[in-house]
Amino acid sequence: MNFDAIIESLPMYATGIGTTLQLLAVALAAGLLLAMPLGIARASNNVWISRPVWLYTYVIRGTPMLVQLFLIYYGVAQFEWVRLSVLWPLLSSAWFCAVLAFTLNTAAYTAEIIAGAMRAVPYGEVEAANSLGMSKLQVLTRILLPSAMRRALPAYSNEVIMMLHGTSLASVVTVMDLTGAAREMNSRTYLPFEAFLTAGACYMLLTFSLVGLFHFAERRWLQHLAPRKNSFDVSGVVLTTAPRI
Amino acid sequence: MNVLLRAVLFVAVVAIFAVFSLGADAQPKKVRLGVEGAYPPFSEIDTSGKLKGFDIDIANALCAQMKVECVFVQLAFDGMIPALNSRKIDAVIASMSITDERKKAVDFTDRYYKTPAQFVVKKGSTLEVTPAGLKGKRVGVQRSTIHDRFVGENFKSADIVRYTKQDEVFLDLASGRVDAAVLDMIAAQVGFLKTPQGKNFHFVGPVYDDPKYFGVGAGIALRKGDNSLREDFNKAIAAIRANGIYKKIQDVYFDFDVYGTAAATAAAAATNATAKK
Structure with a gap:
């Protein structure tokens, strides 16, 4: 192990982490914004609304993100009219293409997560809301969505971590993210083990931080679904006050 | 019978090994x-x-x-x-x-x-191949190559964009994502300039062959x-x-x-x- 080379490259990795987090944050925010209406549409009983979303998630989830990224970055740039269009300043940026691919990707997965969570809301809750005379919109905004968003948390935390790892693809279209930093160090020092091990350690640190954040969020918003503490268990035996022998 | 069978097996195994080792030689x-x-x-x-x-x-x-x-x-x-x-x-x-x-x-x-190596730009480009002229300009180069090191040390003011493959440099040079590329002259000539994709591009600036970088x-x-x-x-x-x-x-x-x-x-x-x- 050549620790000097790692220490020398640390500033580059720090910049890389910044880029990676930036890619992740923008893609997740935009993706979630897109996924909300898509998820609601996907859970709709009307096939004219749910089918198009099904097609979208089917196509996106059925193809690798790397292929989607290549299509957006190199594929679209092949056409002259694209290069002459008003969108070219955006599409010519590798960073934008990466964020676009990641956003479309996470939107598809998140839409499915939200739709699944909406279907998992106990029907009794919806019936109760109906019997109180709530409108469809009120049921959606007051009962279905709050309940579904909470239930979606564990699955969504997985999606966030998958996206963090997915952002490493940005380095193949010249974005200098964390993986880009590792490739750069590798090409300067010819020490692939040190270079990618450092990147791996950074990703792991980021992953654990995200897991911690979601753990905190789940304790806060999913308390009602957690196993009961300080109380009776199902068999009726008092747990906390039981004397230890 | 048993002994005979064993003998036959032994000979067979030896023969197989012999054939294999002969083959290897x-x-x-x-x-x-x-x-x-x-x-x-x-x-x-x-x-x-x-x-x-x-x-x-x-x-x-x-x-x-x-x-x-x-x-x-x-x-x-x-x-x-x-x-x-x-x-x-x-x-x-x-x-x-x-x-x-x-x-x-x-x-x-x-x-x-x-x-040797040289810069390639679009015909009609007014880019000057000097550290001042390339300041903030996007220069494509293949990662890990001698050209990568050369441009990194001599044109620090440029915005250097590194690619895994030379093909990808050509793609982004043609689409205008990078303003210039620096690479091996023959690779540029045959791989790009003589192809339909590179017909509007040409060499500019000095020819570089400093053994310090280009060995x-x-x-x-x-x-x-x-x-x-x-x-x-x-x-x-x-x-x-x-x-x-x-x-x-x-x-x-x-x-x-x-x-x-x-x-x-x-x-x-x-x-x-x-x-x-």
Whole structure:
């Protein structure tokens, strides 16, 4: 192990982490914004609304993100009219293409997560809301969505971590993210083990931080679904006050 | 009966081993060569998916000269030295320039060709090839190459964009994502400028061949201490230079001697002059 080379490259990795987090944050925010209406549409009983979303998630989830990224970055740039269009300043940026691919990707997965969570809301809750005379919109905004968003948390935390790892693809279209930093160090020092091990350690640190954040969020918003503490268990035996022998 | 059966089995097993060991002796030595397949005209994939190019032809000629069986392993350029040192391949024939920096990690044979480097820009571009002229301009370069190091140290003010493959540099140069590219002159000439994609582009600025960056030419990289293989390759390079096979291969791709430094530089300068017209 050549620790000097790692220490020398640390500033580059720090910049890389910044880029990676930036890619992740923008893609997740935009993706979630897109996924909300898509998820609601996907859970709709009307096939004219749910089918198009099904097609979208089917196509996106059925193809690798790397292929989607290549299509957006190199594929679209092949056409002259694209290069002459008003969108070219955006599409010519590798960073934008990466964020676009990641956003479309996470939107598809998140839409499915939200739709699944909406279907998992106990029907009794919806019936109760109906019997109180709530409108469809009120049921959606007051009962279905709050309940579904909470239930979606564990699955969504997985999606966030998958996206963090997915952002490493940005380095193949010249974005200098964390993986880009590792490739750069590798090409300067010819020490692939040190270079990618450092990147791996950074990703792991980021992953654990995200897991911690979601753990905190789940304790806060999913308390009602957690196993009961300080109380009776199902068999009726008092747990906390039981004397230890 | 039992004894007879055992005897027969014994003879059979011995015979099988004998055949196998004979076979092993008769087989030529296998050498795994790392090649790139994305650096025309030196190394590329033709329409039927086969490797072709100057590097590939030279490699085949050297293997024939050395009487060894060569297996091509296609790798990305920045993965060559790691693959060599982790014993996934035995030698690299990928237009790899011999530099002091690389010599810390691997050994090299004698050179098998040498060409200088130059900037390529779109015709009509007013870009000046100076550190001030390239300030903030996007310059595409293949990662890990000598050109990468050269532009990184001499044009620090430029916004250097690094690609895994030379093809990708050409794609982004053509689409205008990068303002200029710096690369090997022959690779630029044959791989880009003479193709429909690169017809609106040309060379600008000085021709660079400073041995500090561009070394003494391209050699075959080998693991450190693999001296017998290096000697074999050196002898084979000298042999194909002497017996005319090298010239025959070179004539397929270039209309000048790519081996000699002076000749290559002069020819490159001449083609540059015509490109400017």
